[in-house]
Amino acid sequence: MIEIRSLTKVYTNLRAVDNVNLEIKEGELFSLLGPNGAGKTTLLKMIVGLLYPTSGDVIIDGKSITKEPVSSKKLLGFIPDRPFVYEKLTGLEYLIFVANMYNLDGDNIEKRARELLELFSLTNFANEMIEGYSHGMKQRLVFASAMIHEPKYLIVDEPMVGLDPRGITLLKAIFRSMKKKGKTILMSTHDLYIAEQLSDRIGIINEGRLIALGTAQQLREQAGIKGGNLESIFLKLTHEDLIEELNL
Amino acid sequence: MRKLFNPALLSFRRTLFASKKNRVKLVGLFLMAAGFFSVEYLFIAKMLIYFSKTELIGYLLIEKMLYMANFIFFFMLVFSNIITSISTYYTADDIPLLLSAPITLEEFFYSRFIQTMIKSSWMIVLFGLPIYIAYGTILHGGIVYYLSMVASLGFFVLIASSTGIILTIIATYILPARRFREFMLFISIIVFIGIYIGFRIIRPERFLNPRSFENVVGYLATLHSSQSLLLPSTWFSSTLMACISHSYLDGIHMFLPLISTAMGITATGVFTTYMFYMNGFTKAQESKNANLGRKGVFYKWLNILTNRSSLFVKAIIKKDVLSFFRDASQWSQLLLLGALILVYVYNFTALPLKNIPFPTIYLKNIVAFFNLGLAAFVITAIATRFAFPSVSLEGRVLWLIKVSPNDLSELIRAKVLYNLIPLLVVASALVFFTNHVLGVFNFIMYLSLITMLLLTTAITNMGVGFGAIYPKYHYENVADISMGFGGLIFMVASLGLTMIVLVIEAIPTYKLMKAFTFSLGLNFYDYVWISLLYLLSVSIISYSTMYVKAKAIKTIKITEG
Numbered sequence: 001m002i003e004i005r006s007l008t009k010v011y012t013n014l015r016a017v018d019n020v021n022l023e024i025k026e027g028e029l030f031s032l033l034g035p036n037g038a039g040k041t042t043l044l045k046m047i048v049g050l051l052y053p054t055s056g057d058v059i060i061d062g063k064s065i066t067k068e069p070v071s072s073k074k075l076l077g078f079i080p081d082r083p084f085v086y087e088k089l090t091g092l093e094y095l096i097f098v099a100n101m102y103n104l105d106g107d108n109i110e111k112r113a114r115e116l117l118e119l120f121s122l123t124n125f126a127n128e129m130i131e132g133y134s135h136g137m138k139q140r141l142v143f144a145s146a147m148i149h150e151p152k153y154l155i156v157d158e159p160m161v162g163l164d165p166r167g168i169t170l171l172k173a174i175f176r177s178m179k180k181k182g183k184t185i186l187m188s189t190h191d192l193y194i195a196e197q198l199s200d201r202i203g204i205i206n207e208g209r210l211i212a213l214g215t216a217q218q219l220r221e222q223a224g225i226k227g228g229n230l231e232s233i234f235l236k237l238t239h240e241d242l243i244e245e246l247n248l
Numbered sequence: 249m250r251k252l253f254n255p256a257l258l259s260f261r262r263t264l265f266a267s268k269k270n271r272v273k274l275v276g277l278f279l280m281a282a283g284f285f286s287v288e289y290l291f292i293a294k295m296l297i298y299f300s301k302t303e304l305i306g307y308l309l310i311e312k313m314l315y316m317a318n319f320i321f322f323f324m325l326v327f328s329n330i331i332t333s334i335s336t337y338y339t340a341d342d343i344p345l346l347l348s349a350p351i352t353l354e355e356f357f358y359s360r361f362i363q364t365m366i367k368s369s370w371m372i373v374l375f376g377l378p379i380y381i382a383y384g385t386i387l388h389g390g391i392v393y394y395l396s397m398v399a400s401l402g403f404f405v406l407i408a409s410s411t412g413i414i415l416t417i418i419a420t421y422i423l424p425a426r427r428f429r430e431f432m433l434f435i436s437i438i439v440f441i442g443i444y445i446g447f448r449i450i451r452p453e454r455f456l457n458p459r460s461f462e463n464v465v466g467y468l469a470t471l472h473s474s475q476s477l478l479l480p481s482t483w484f485s486s487t488l489m490a491c492i493s494h495s496y497l498d499g500i501h502m503f504l505p506l507i508s509t510a511m512g513i514t515a516t517g518v519f520t521t522y523m524f525y526m527n528g529f530t531k532a533q534e535s536k537n538a539n540l541g542r543k544g545v546f547y548k549w550l551n552i553l554t555n556r557s558s559l560f561v562k563a564i565i566k567k568d569v570l571s572f573f574r575d576a577s578q579w580s581q582l583l584l585l586g587a588l589i590l591v592y593v594y595n596f597t598a599l600p601l602k603n604i605p606f607p608t609i610y611l612k613n614i615v616a617f618f619n620l621g622l623a624a625f626v627i628t629a630i631a632t633r634f635a636f637p638s639v640s641l642e643g644r645v646l647w648l649i650k651v652s653p654n655d656l657s658e659l660i661r662a663k664v665l666y667n668l669i670p671l672l673v674v675a676s677a678l679v680f681f682t683n684h685v686l687g688v689f690n691f692i693m694y695l696s697l698i699t700m701l702l703l704t705t706a707i708t709n710m711g712v713g714f715g716a717i718y719p720k721y722h723y724e725n726v727a728d729i730s731m732g733f734g735g736l737i738f739m740v741a742s743l744g745l746t747m748i749v750l751v752i753e754a755i756p757t758y759k760l761m762k763a764f765t766f767s768l769g770l771n772f773y774d775y776v777w778i779s780l781l782y783l784l785s786v787s788i789i790s791y792s793t794m795y796v797k798a799k800a801i802k803t804i805k806i807t808e809g
Contacts (some may be wrong), residue, residue: 041743049651050650050651052806069653070654070655072655073652073653084643086645088570088575093567098648101652101654126402145648
């Protein structure tokens, strides 16, 4: 289980994440929604240990990410919103490199790397340098690399950005399959349709605070909307007056 | 046209004045530059005063020195512009934006030209200015000298920049696809041959050793021998020397080719851009297959070399080695390193030690000991190019390292190991070779090698450490990473450490050397304090290494990945 305890991140003039408390259960697919600049990426970065919180902590299976980073990080796989990778390595080299980062080596790893390249339709580019890949290909490679050590928890920041419809369909299938295997997925997204389709629970974050939490149905109740889709709930909770302001 | 410079100007201004920390850095940088400037000026001035007092050949030596300095500067400027223009004209992030904007290729050429010229020339110009000013003040150049210095230096730099950029544009057009590696090799070989031939033509060692000439007339004739009139460095030097000797008409004669070539070659740059740039740029977008594949001999060697390291360290080293040899902007810097070592060793073999009229064995050992300082300087220069940028080279992929279940000290260890092996090889080879040439005592040989080994380890650790403390994760050109406040701080710290260690070791070494040379005995107390002083130098090296490493790890931890 991932426990987020009173997590806060303050920059000089900004409270990016403000006292967030949240528990993500094992086998759950949790979506984090929020407008641009709401603090989603900062929150995810603190969960995976990329950023140090100003206060609070993240506990992964009983291990603190700040106090026991090495053992807790073994359980995580992270996919950032932008696929920055080593451009001078080939796709296959990159996957093996990432496996080595997680202390995995040997023939089995190369086999697994090739399987993942196949899964993400990158086999034909396995021995080409990544600098020649398109944005979507790099994004798929990062997905493959995050799965190479078969993490228990997958943390994904904006998974659908840069993917073509085929890639999105594939990703949805992978998420469903991982869930079946008991893996936990935490993703931040702007794609409300996908969030509604896939998620067990949804959290809405705005101005660094978690303002709503629950299943799609529970969120409808919190927003006081009957039968609306997630978009109307989201707008109601985050930009209540947006439509009126725009006079549309 | 001005609009094209605005983004660069604004971001430069914001970087400088954005925070108090940056302003402090700016002041620090200014003070350091002023310090360096003053030391270089004093050194050159002292040398000029000494030469100007030497009858007959003094003025000729002064003239020759300026020709040599400018000849080297010219080649350095051209090479530096070639390297910079690859990124400013072909790989910079804003190129697609500029090329899609409604501007002419001429405007594009000039906007990039000025950026390239400033980026690749400021350091060499800064290095040259104290020399030119010293010539003006010591040799009473007068106001005309300074005015002509500013003007002719400007045109001199302009010619070098245009030459470098034109060479890049043509070579990128001729060579297929994204073959910067081959292109760089091609250019580097040309530059190398140029420098080598230049050195052989000038043969600077002869001027230090007049006895090698058959007679005085021969020596003077060599000093008098004219420089190639086709080289911009000759025009520049001759303009300056003419102004010093108040022969203004001669000065104008040399200034005219400088100005006309500068204008002509800049126009040629525009013409070259129209002719070749777009085709070359299009070719540069093609992808390429990776060399040095995982199944090759190279990879197997890497496995053997890193056999005893942890998997994480091994992976980082392998990745860095592969990236290094696949990235021309990284490996091409090896050629600069090669040139540095070549000049160093060449100068050493040319030392006129055989002709010195007093006990040479004593002097040779002293020279060998202080040569450690020079060797450490070379190692610092190499470490600035390679060890310092190594953490920054993780670039925007630092996130991957930070989310992986590994201690960050392992990252520093990997980077140190990766740099240390080649640096140790170079350092020991330099010390061994120069000591061998000098024919020093065995004791001095061992002491030099051990001290160099410890210093190289410390310099490498400090290079990697300072690089992590002052990182530049978003860079356009690898060479830019070390060219900032952090790079300067590292160089000062490294040279400071070298100086402290050498000063501490000089006392016991002198005592031991005296005992060896004159067969003097040493008592128990002598041995105790000699050991204590050596121990002190080892402790200082270890402490500085560990301090920088700890600070580096702390900085990476709080860096947003």
